[in-house]
Amino acid sequence: MLDGGLALLSAAECALEGARFAERASLPALVGVAFGLLAGSALVLRRRRPVAVVLVSIAITPAGMGFLMGIVGLYTLAASEASRRVIAALAGMSLLGTLIVTFVRTRQDVATADFDPGSWYVPVVSVVMSIGLTAPPLLLGLYVGARRRLMESLRERAISLEQELSLLADRAEQRAQWARTEERTRIAREMHDVVAHRVSLMVVHAAALQAVALKDPQKAARNAALVGDMGRQALTELREMLGVLRSGEEVVARATAEPVPLAAVGAAAAAAAEAAEAAEAAEVVEVVEGAVAGAAVAGEGPSLADLGSLVEQSRLAGMAVELSVQGEPRAYRPDVEQTAFRVVQEALTNVHKHAPGARAWVRVAHRAAEVAMQVENGPSLRGAADAGLPSGGNGLVGMRERVSALGGVFVSGPTDGGGFRMSAVLPTGSPTESPAVLPTESPAGSQAGSQAESPAG
Template sequence: MSTTGAHVPDDGAGGGAAGSTAAQVLLPAGWWWWQRRRSFLLDATLAAISAIECAFEGGTFADRVGVPAFLGALIGVLVGGVLLLRRRWPVAVVLVGIAMTPAQMGFLLSLVGLYTLAASEVPRRITAALAGMNGFGTMLVAVIQFQDNLDGSDDGSALRMPVTLFVSILMALGLTGPPVLLGLYVRARRRLVESLRERADGLERELELLAEKAAERAERARAEERTRIARDMHDVVAHRVSLMVVHAAALKAVALKDPRKASAGAELIGDMGRQALTELRQMLGVLRTSEAASPAASPAPVPDRPVSREEEEGPTLARLAALVEESQAAGMGVELTVEGAKRPCGARIEATVYRVVQEALTNVRKHAAGASAVVRLAYREAEVAVLITNGPSDGTPQTALPGGGHGLTGMRERVTSHGGGFAAGPTPDGGFRVSAMVPLQNA
């Protein structure tokens, strides 16, 4: 490709988008630099008109200088046909037009060539230089022609040269300025459209990335919510059911010997079952929100006993005493001690500490039947801590309580989600200890 070559996009009427479907058909690869049939037809038409014009002007010029007219017409056809190359070599087309200026040939060639040059990607300094050369040549030809026409006339001899120069400059500007300005406008408009298209494509890609990230965040949030609900359900079911199993075993032992005590035990099991149902209903409520909001949704079942405000709002540290009493009622030796001034620690943190104690006591009933336990709760300046320890089993037969191995994992996940620390492990005397610390700044 020549160094004078430059890519010039289609510049037909309508800018390409409004053209007919047939005009947008791409040409075969062997059709050189034309990307569309419309572009080829436009350039071929302009080249034919230019060739006819240059042939006529070439023959006239040949007669004037004493050269055979057919030779001048043939040269004019060749010069006018150069316009067919305007999209590939706009600089060469303009140079041919400048070279033909002394012969007063190539009016259409110069106009279209200057427009194509200004609209192409050729550097502006080259465009300005060639446009100046074309204008200067046009002005000189105009001056010479006016002088030839005025020779032998004495009218206005004093103003002859200024008028000639003024008219020549106007002609040069009129034949050079409009096509160059129009080409520069088309070039700037094309660049603006391309930049807007690139920006739109970039925004579309960004929106796609944002949508993907939003979908990923939503999926992570759903996974975290499922994990949280699974932890809560595990804690509630494991704690309440383990208590019910222990009481059921005791009820079986005293059912025939002490009917009154058996009746009290059955009532206690019923209360525990209702409490478990109430807590499960609270946790599953988030999954039924959309259904409950619908007018056609069935109303939530009414609990068999009044539900306290604390149970509606979720577990709190104020309910630790009741939790310990439940374990004591099941025959388990549990002691609760509180250090520091009691104060609100935030609903999420209090629920976390409560669930840790609940799961730890459940594990004691599962794995150390008959063992005593101590629950220590400490309110500190910047944190709340809890320690649950139990001794070894006293030989009481183990109650068949299945476990999934998720208790310690769930406790650790709860505590670390608040930026706290968790530790669990056996003690030297054969028991087990669970400790957790949750900072209050995350409340």
């Protein structure tokens, strides 16, 4: 509607000026009016063809027509996406044409006037009028075009930031889901480590208690006391673990539920995407390791110093276990101590479950940059039968996860002698040293099973 209205005004102006031009040129007035209507109506194409509109206005300028078309055409051209060279060239042509026409008409008017304004009057008036008809629409169009491009750039940036915010929100949801999954896995692993060993020993002692209850009441009483002690130990460890998990839940809740200001997220997305990703990765590590690190810093949980008690409990349950230690024992990081203890504990639990009556050997080697554990058992004295204890099949998986999380190596497999061997090597953070193979002074079958043992070394 705006373009149509401007085209009607331009056509009316050009038709009026065309009639005057036809009169001066001794042409029929109808020819001038028709030419003016046709030329003035070209302004309707100003948005699609701004260059053509400006050229038409320049072409009809000598006839004294198209002043409105020239003003609107220059404004539209300057505000369009045309190149600066084209805009400058057409603006110069329009200025020159307007200057010439204004100079001629002003000179004619001065010649017919009754007074003489001086020689300076015609050039000054011509220059002022030509600049006044050309510069304002040109400058206004340049300003509007620049502002339009700025707004478009801001709109595109807002859309880009919105997409970045959406991606960051999706990534945050993925990180939260991953943290929850890791937390569930850790809880399951801790429950398995704490409960499985104690309960397995309690079941073994309960079976022995049932067997000797009538024959040897004193031995039955001792077994009953052992069952009670193990139950209390299991409850104590469960309480400690639940306390750690509660503190871990607070860490996860803070990391996954704290609201993030949109302005901060937008700034990070626009200015420092790589830094934001690095911060997100660090936050994920903090969330997943927070609860476990809390227990480690507090010094809670078992350690390598408790291996003697662990082995003694298995001996009291009827297992023949030998413990050998190489190197000088020393204190390690709490997470290394706990992982080493849990590996030996799970290995002995598996012997109770799947090889009742078998002889077992526990070896620990303290080295300069690592600590190595190996638990090996011979064939079960009861053949293929086990102790009838349930197994979820997650023991070896949990041990491998624990060892791999600390950058260690875990290897397990059967021996040629019909037994089973589990080996683990944990780095301790000391200066690196070429790892050596675990000691192999084992019963029959250990030499044949050295291939399964060497990767752990």
